[in-house]
Amino acid sequence: MRLMRLGNLIDAFRPADGPPPQTLGAFMRWCLRGSWPMLAAAAALSALAGTFEVVSAMIIGWVIDAAVSSDPASFFTEHLGLLALFLVFYLFLRPVSFGLSSASNSIVIGPNVLPLVLSRLHRWTLGQAVTFFDNDFAGRIAQKQMQAARAVTDAVTEIINTVAFALASVVASMLYLISVDWRVAAALGLWLVAYLGLIRYYLPKVRENSAARASARAMVSGQVVDTITNIKTVKLFAHAAFEDQVALRAMESFRDRSLEFGVISTWFRSALMTLSGLLPVLLIGGTLLLWQQGEATAGAIAAAGAIAMRISQMSGWVSFTLISIYTSIGEVEDGMRTLSVPHALPDRPGALPLARVQGEIRFDGVSFAYGRGSGGLHGLDLTVRPGEKLGIVGASGAGKSTLVSLLLRLYDPEVGRVLIDGQDLRSVTQESLRRQIAMVTQETAMFNRSARDNIMYGRPDATEAEMIAAARAAEADEFIAAMADHSGRHGYDAFLGERGVKLSGGQRQRIALARAFLKDAPILVLDEATSALDSEVEASIQEALARVMQGKTVLAIAHRLSTIAEMDRILVLDRGLLAEQGTHEELLARNGLYARYWNRQSGGFMNCEEEAAE
Numbered sequence: 001m002r003l004m005r006l007g008n009l010i011d012a013f014r015p016a017d018g019p020p021p022q023t024l025g026a027f028m029r030w031c032l033r034g035s036w037p038m039l040a041a042a043a044a045l046s047a048l049a050g051t052f053e054v055v056s057a058m059i060i061g062w063v064i065d066a067a068v069s070s071d072p073a074s075f076f077t078e079h080l081g082l083l084a085l086f087l088v089f090y091l092f093l094r095p096v097s098f099g100l101s102s103a104s105n106s107i108v109i110g111p112n113v114l115p116l117v118l119s120r121l122h123r124w125t126l127g128q129a130v131t132f133f134d135n136d137f138a139g140r141i142a143q144k145q146m147q148a149a150r151a152v153t154d155a156v157t158e159i160i161n162t163v164a165f166a167l168a169s170v171v172a173s174m175l176y177l178i179s180v181d182w183r184v185a186a187a188l189g190l191w192l193v194a195y196l197g198l199i200r201y202y203l204p205k206v207r208e209n210s211a212a213r214a215s216a217r218a219m220v221s222g223q224v225v226d227t228i229t230n231i232k233t234v235k236l237f238a239h240a241a242f243e244d245q246v247a248l249r250a251m252e253s254f255r256d257r258s259l260e261f262g263v264i265s266t267w268f269r270s271a272l273m274t275l276s277g278l279l280p281v282l283l284i285g286g287t288l289l290l291w292q293q294g295e296a297t298a299g300a301i302a303a304a305g306a307i308a309m310r311i312s313q314m315s316g317w318v319s320f321t322l323i324s325i326y327t328s329i330g331e332v333e334d335g336m337r338t339l340s341v342p343h344a345l346p347d348r349p350g351a352l353p354l355a356r357v358q359g360e361i362r363f364d365g366v367s368f369a370y371g372r373g374s375g376g377l378h379g380l381d382l383t384v385r386p387g388e389k390l391g392i393v394g395a396s397g398a399g400k401s402t403l404v405s406l407l408l409r410l411y412d413p414e415v416g417r418v419l420i421d422g423q424d425l426r427s428v429t430q431e432s433l434r435r436q437i438a439m440v441t442q443e444t445a446m447f448n449r450s451a452r453d454n455i456m457y458g459r460p461d462a463t464e465a466e467m468i469a470a471a472r473a474a475e476a477d478e479f480i481a482a483m484a485d486h487s488g489r490h491g492y493d494a495f496l497g498e499r500g501v502k503l504s505g506g507q508r509q510r511i512a513l514a515r516a517f518l519k520d521a522p523i524l525v526l527d528e529a530t531s532a533l534d535s536e537v538e539a540s541i542q543e544a545l546a547r548v549m550q551g552k553t554v555l556a557i558a559h560r561l562s563t564i565a566e567m568d569r570i571l572v573l574d575r576g577l578l579a580e581q582g583t584h585e586e587l588l589a590r591n592g593l594y595a596r597y598w599n600r601q602s603g604g605f606m607n608c609e610e611e612a613a614e
């Protein structure tokens with residue numbers, strides 16, 4: 001348990017300071033900020049262990065020299081102190097140094113650095129605008145987060161485990177060999193120059209190829225996740241073979257990048273082994289020549305031989321580790337390019353939380369066309385009074401969803417302002433804004449979590465009784481109570497599957513309604529909220545909605561005009577413009593667009609495609 005406490009020396013979930021930089025060194029510092037004291041301590045312990053490897057060879061040399069120069073009968077009595085040092089070093093000092101080094105890496109660094117980096121990257125990614133996610137694969141983004149966090153962790157642990165250890169070993173070896181003869185130390189120095197030249201030539205190529213391989217790997221993950229996420233569509237269109245070919249093309253690209261990486265690694269390792277074989281020849285041969293001339297002892301030969309073999313073996317280990325480090329750095333760079341892009345829609349400096357609102361909404365000369373110059377909204381002036389129930393209708397592309405997206409500040413207006421209770425949405429924090437708005441959409445979003453978790457998402461601090469009451473109000477309690485999943489969980493504990501795949505469309509919509517009911521926000525947005533329900537369930541839900549809407553500002557988008565006929569006011573949007581507004585009766589009496597929509601309904605739905613084409 002005491003060792004477990006070492007794991008708390010780094011705060012693994014400490015928030016980052018500011019946005020991630022877009023240069024490698026600064027990005028690594030951003031990822032690791034807060035852990036540097038422990039990283040330095042771990043590196044020092046690793047360096048101590050590396051130094052002890054040379055001390056080990058020195059002690060062996062001393063023992064051999066003592067044995068050569070002593071009478072066997074009196075060896076143990078004459079060199080009792082040296083033998084005591086030998087025993088203490090090998091049975092206590094060396095094991096303790098390696099144990100501390102192992103603990104620092106395995107308990108302090110390894111388990112903490114990955115969650116530290118991953119939590120920072122994930123937190124930054126969650127703050128991206130919806131366009132960031134619209135423009136990429138969900139699987140690829142997730143892969144990049146894990147890839148970058150793992151690569152930073154691997155690079156740090158390998159630098160501590162290997163580089164600090166090896167540097168200390170080499171420095172200590174050089175100092176010892178200087179004490180033997182400067183010429184032997186010079187031979188080691190020349191070998192190190194050749195070794196560093198080999199590293200300098202090959203490792204940039206390794207780094208470049210590893211980044212390309214990481215990018216290809218992430219594309220494979222993104223493609224596979226995209227296919228699995230849409231597996232029902234794949235099966236309904238009988239496109240398994242097509243998706244197989246798409247995945248194979250991504251895999252082929254990954255294979256080609258891996259082959260290129262393998263070729264470079266093979267040449268590097270072959271050159272390295274040749275160079276490693278040269279070191280024992282230089283050090284042992286050089287010390288033998290000195291011994292022949294009476295300038296070195298037998299112990300010095302043994303120590304030089306031990307050092308030569310250790311560094312020769314270590315050079316391969318270090319080189320393979322450097323390949324791994326450069327591979328990790330390449331993967332960090334690849335992840336950095338994807339994940340560290342600035343937020344497209346950040347909170348303004350000094351943005352304040354939006355307190356509980358009365359619910360007045362105002363669109364003040366708002367235009368937004370997604371940067372295309374067409375579609376969206378154009379010069380919208382609209383005020384929704386607190387507690388007013390507003391229906392919104394229009395053909396596809398009329399601007400209904402754009403209006404809601406601007407209210408939620410998923411985008412900022414290109415012209416004009418959106419205000420709630422007189423506060424410009426750009427002056428308040430996005431999180432506080434969205435806490436004031438409950439929304440139910442036609443395409444309901446479900447997490448692969450329990451039914452309870454999905455409903456409680458509306459208000460995580462709600463009581464069990466409040467959660468069940470919301471489910472009953474949404475006519476969801478009965479079917480939830482009968483649910484069971486493949487792990488034997490029942491009722492509210494049953495998992496819904498990815499995106500709620502285990503539920504019917506109507507069931508998903510009722511859980512989404514329960515979530516919105518539980519949130520109890522002052523502004524309620526309904527985007528085709530009952531379109532997936534049959535008539536009987538819809539009638540029951542409409543009664544629940546009527547109760548929930550009391551005292552709230554409501555914006556309801558509907559193609560089924562009968563669901564909004566009782567609204568206080570109905571807006572008719574046409575090609576981004578506010579074409580008509582009024583009550584249901586007033587709009588019918590006007591005999592304009594709304595009246596045409598009403599008359600052309602088939603089964604209660606608008607013929608949007610026909611209207612959009614006109």
